[in-house]
Amino acid sequence: MFVHQVDEEVSLKLVDLGDAEELFQLTDRSRDHLRTWLPWLDHTKELKDTENYIKFSKKAYANHEGMNTVVLYNGKTAGVVGFNELDWTNRIAYIGYWLGVDFTGKGIMTRAAGALTDYAIRDLGMNKVDITAAEHNRGSRSIPERLGFTEEGKIRSREWLYDHYVDHIVYGMLKEEWEKLIR
Template sequence: MFLYKIDNDLSLKLIDLTDTAKVFELTNQSRGYLREWLPWLDSTTMIQDTQNFISGCLKGYSENRNLTTVILYNGEIVGTAGFNQMNWSNKTAQIGYWLSEAYQGKGIMTRVAKALTDYAFRELKLNKVEIRAAAENNKSRAIPERLGFMNEGCIRQAEWLYDHFVDHIVYGMLAHEWNH
């Protein structure tokens, strides 16, 4: 099992089926908040939806295509983060994340994104890490900016978000640039 300790109060654990109820509960608690930027909230209405998501994550992990973790803050699951896509031929990974509304503003996601980036370069020997965020999602965009990722441009109308398209800003960090 994958377990990555970031610091005294924060770690990442490979998501598994025993996390289903807690992840679904967190999703429900933050549904309105998360729905502003995440397109999957309306299709996650029953605990079975979360179980299916986790099963898919575990399959992707076993096939070395992704890594989805739960974020543990003082032992409590507060969100998810990981590599949504891993491209081994190009040595790249894309980080994705969401955090319960109650845990915003504590620096958790910046520490998580920093740890994932560090893991990608030091342990997985990847060459590039990307983070993509909706152009108007300033909180999410602030994370790669704080970590020194380069704004590599805008993908226009990259995602359908319920009733409209949103542009994505792509941030990238290369292994030789990472000095954290």
């Protein structure tokens, strides 16, 4: 089981079916907050939906195609961060994340995404890490910006959010850039 202690407050644990209830409750409590930027909330209406997501995540991990972790903040489930995709041919890891409404503004996701960036480059041997965020989602965009990622461009109409399209900003971190930053 993958468990990574980021610091004294934050750790990452490979998502497992034992996390389903707590993760679903966090999603449900944060529904209004998350719905602004995440398209999957209308498909996560009951515990079984979260269980199906976890099964999908476990299969992706077993096939070396992705890796989703529960973000723990002082031992409490705070959200999810992971590799939505691992592109082994091009050595690119794509990070995605979300936090429950009660856990924002504490630097939790910046620390978690930084730890995953480091893991992708040092342990998985990736050459690049990508993070995309909706253009007007300042909270999400601030994470790669604080970590020193380079803004690489905009993908127009990248995602359908319930009743409209949103553009996404793409951020990238190359291996050699990360190695210079963490020295």
